[in-house]
Structures are given as C-alpha cells and as structure tokens.
Amino acid sequence: MDVLALATTFFLVFDPFGNVAVFHSILSRLPEERRRRVLIREMLIALAIMMLFLFGGERILGFLQLEPATLSISGGIILFLIAMGMLFPARSLMTEASDDEPFIVPMAIPMFAGPSAIALVLLTTTKYPDQWPMIAVALIAAWAVSAAILIASPLLMRFLGAKGTRALERLMGLILILVAVQMFLDGVAVYQASLSS
Template sequence: MDVQFVLSAFVTLFVIIDPLGMTPLFVALTRGASREARRSIALRSCFVAFLVLTLFAVLGDKILNYVGISMPAFRVAGGILLFLTALDMLFERRTKRREDQAGPSAADPTDDPSVFPLAIPLIAGPGALASMILLTGEHPGIEGLAVTLGVMMAVLALVFLLFLVSSLLERAMGQTGTNVVSRILGMLLAALSVQFVMDGLAAFGIAS
C-alpha cells in the first residue's frame, strides 16, 4: 500500500474529526458527570462512531443511493441536529436538567451525549462519513478498506485518550472558565451547524 495514501488518509480524518478540538467540547457536554460516567460516555461515543464509520466505509455509497439520500442532504440534516445541540449549550438546558435531579441514581437516561451529539454528528459527522466513502473508493478492495479502517481507528484512539484526560482540562479551567467555554463552543457549534446546512444547500444550487 502506498505510504502517501496512508498519510493522506490520516491527515484527512484527523483534520475532519479534530480530536484536539473535540476535547473541550466533550468537557462542555459532560459537565457535572463523574469520572466513571465520562469514561463510559467516551467509550460509547467512540465505539458508536467506529461502527458508523465502518458501515459507511463498507456500504456508505450503496446505502445512500439505495434510500435516495444524497450527501448534501445528509449534511443539511446533520447541521440541523447540531444546531439543536448548540441551543442546549447556549441556554444551559443540560445543566438545568441535571440540577433538577435528586442525585446520580436519578439521572435522566435520555440525557446522554455519547450517541448524539458526540458519536453522531460530531465524531462521525457528514465530513467524516463522506471521507470514509471517498478513501475506500480511492483504493478499492480489501487492502484499501483495511488501511482506511486502520487509520480511522488510530484517529478514534486519539479522540478516546483525549476524552479520558478531559477532567484535567475542566479542573484547569474552573467553573467560571467552563461556563465561558461552554457558551463560546455553543456559538461555534451554531456557526458550524449553519455552515453544514449552507454547504448542503450550495451543493443543491440553492445557496452559494
């Protein structure tokens, strides 16, 4: 296998998934959670992202074509979902829900960011899914698929490791710093979600 392809695939997935940029986002989405809960959320989010990315590497183009969904439409849908998450971060809805709980045992089981929005669409977002489809298409066959999956697993391993040390980052920032970062990231997420939607609409020729 061409070493240049391996390096290109790693750089592509690393930049798109952005493990470094994902870490403060993980802190903001898991505020108030225990170390064990964060470890569980990190593991689930990376595992679900691995399954989704693997599925799209193997059958992505066939799945979208079969159900009649284009990648621009997928990008618009991901942008809308991400915008809803940004609103929760901006208006502290997640924190308010936690404050209403009597304790950890009474935590809302639906208030779990591991699958949404961490695994989908933040880690396994439209860009990452499209990249998996393009990379496997660039080198068809078992060898190309194996290399692409190996590179993807390496990037997800970095994401998981950074998630594990996220509590250190939270302690360094403090409560006030975490509140500020949460608001800033909420704004950035809102802008990113709008960009997803605009890119999808531009592909349809609706916006530029």
C-alpha cells in the same frame, strides 16, 4: 480534501470540553477504580459505531435513497442546533441521576457518537467516496484527542474550573456554527445545481 480541517470539524462535533462535566457527573456514581475503564470502553464503542458508518455509509444512503444535498442540508441543520446548544445550554435529559453503570447509552451514543457526528461521517464519505483512508485518519485523530481530554477530565475540571470549561465550550460552539452554515450552503448549492442540470 484537507485532513486537518476535517479532523478539526470532527473534534468540534465531538465537543469533548462540553462533555467533560456531564461525563464526570455520570462516572462519579461509579467506584473510582472503574471510572477510567468504563470511559475507555465507551469511547471505543463510539469509535466502532462511527467506523461502521464510515465504511457502510454509502450502502446506508442507497438503502434510504438519500441524495448528498439532502444529507448536507440536514447535517448543517443538526450541527447548527448542536452549536446553539453549546452556546445556550439547557438542562439535558442525559443528566438524570442513575446508579447503573453506563453502557453505550448515554455516553457512547448520543453524547459522543451523536447524530451530528454520524451525519458528518456520512456526508464526508458521500462527498469524497475515494478518500476513505484520509477520512479515517481525520476521524481517528479527532477521536483520540477528544478521548484523551475526556480521560483527563478530572485534572481539567480542577485546572479550568466550571467557568473555564464552559468558556471553551462556547468558543467551540461559535466555530461550529460557521461550519454548520457552510455545510448548509454547500447542500443548497448542490441542490440548485441538480435542478438546473
């Protein structure tokens, strides 16, 4: 297993550049002295949720009676839809105005630890059940870089501007489409192999 490639995939799924503008919009309604603390808290909650699926993913799959091929195909579809949303953005329900301080929803879930990230964690732990330390390293590394980008989002917004941030997100969306298609094809191959055996 290539840890760097896996960490890069996690990073693409977390889509920190795509979340910069939305997170900035949500946090702008809070007092400036609380914004960073709320963001760090939400990122830690997201990491805890993903680690829960990392260590309990096999039991969850067993309980739901899901095969690895099913997870790979559905994970590829989810990633593809997420990537299409990055390339062709639409107005999100998550951007609705609210004066409440965000707690878990929408920042930790589903904007950071969303269905695609959880599906990727489950898929990877199913494919490499004995390599959970490497998966954890890749997950934490991608999380740390993504969290740092989001914490530095005010500086990024000023430096890149809205157009620069949008261009980076679209580039990440293109790469994520390739990852999603490969994941889908891997699932189809595993399913065909199970039928022929």
